[in-house]
Amino acid sequence: MTERYGRNRIQDVNIELGDDASKALYEASKLTHANRPGLVREASESFSGFRSIPLSQFADKDFENLEINLGFDGVGTKVEVSERLNDHSTVAHDLFAMVCDDAVVRGAEPLAIGTILDVRQLDDTEHTRESLMQLAYGYVAAASLAKVVIVNGEIAELGDRIGGYGEFNYNWGAAILWMAHKDRALTGHQIQPSDSLVGLAEHGFRSNGITDVRRAMLEEHGDDWHNKVVKGLGDASLGQQVQSPSIIYSGFMSDITGGYDITKEPIAKVTGVAHITGGGQPSKLGRMLAPSGLGVEIADPVAVPEIMLAMQDIRGFSDRAAYGKWHMGPGMVIATPQPDKILEAAEARGVDAKEIGIVTQNSGIKIANRGAAGDSKWLEF
Secondary structure, eight states: OOGGGSHHHHTTSOHHHHHHHHHHHHHHHHHGGGGSTTSOEESSSSTTSOEEOOGGGGTTTTGGGEEEEEEEEEOGGGHHHHHHHTOOTTHHHHHHHHHHHHHHTTTOEEEEEEEEEEESOOOOSHHHHHHHHHHHHHHHHHHHHHTOEEEEEEEEEOGGGOOOSSSOOEEEEEEEEEEEEGGGOOOSSSOOTTOEEEEEEOOSOTTSSHHHHHHHHHHHHOTTGGGOOOTTSOSSOHHHHHHOOOOOOHHHHHHHHOTTOTTSOOSSOOOEEEEOOTTHHHHHHHHHHTTTTOEEEESSOOOOOHHHHHHHHHHTOOHHHHHTTSOSSEEEEEEESOHHHHHHHHHHHTOOEEEEEEEESSOEEEEEOOOSSOOOSEEEO
């Protein structure tokens, strides 16, 4: 171990502020227990105390056919946008969307989440404390939307291992505990030809492909790009538009499928779900379709956000490349024989959704092109 990361480096770790931050996030996590009353048992109320999830509470939920698993993900480089704006209140939305929305792809219901916040350094300043409070505020708001309980979290100072913009730099990752009933698990084999596709709109970038966005912004608008307002792209600054928090779909999707509780009536039959993140629609729809060998045709796609089209133009991406980089419209796509029921539920809950296409007997992914380049009428993958 070198001197840089050895004994002399330890004195730079702010133990006192680290404990204060842990306590703040713990207090925030307790507010999320109301999202699922009784899920978590605390032997003592302390950020370092014993917490558990008693399995006895699932005894009347056809326990023998319940399955659990873990999922993992992180925010990625989108945190730099929040660092630039000195606004960290929405970062948890991106984090929770990445892990919770991956769970519903399996037909599962997210229950509890734990996080790891790696920071460069905890300087005892008003800016650092305010940034941590913003993270805690977003913590509670995102958990409410996802209908999950925050069980615990970890904060670690990693020094020069963490970089970024400005004074407060960090990475944020999470693990999600999800539960599924065997009869409702989505394996990809339930999808049938002629099933409809419903797209759930995403109006921002979610938390993927942000490195290319930041490069485009620097090339076109310089280092202060986050504060600039561009005519034709709305009144919000470019930074605010890129920061737009990921929509969390998991609460809505658990209502649609009924989740793990087999006694709860589903709103509609769902045969497949694709969470459109890294790799875009070709990658994630491809995963959904792989077990069945079927294909999709999307003739009436969800509109692509204008900011996304602008970034494609600046980067000079072909439409095919853009569709393989960003979601290009939908943050989630649902395969279902009952699209009307899903659309009705979406309207009632304020979810922006539309019927976009159909599952086909022939394999392959065919999408009516809405990219900025206008390379072709259709894109086929």
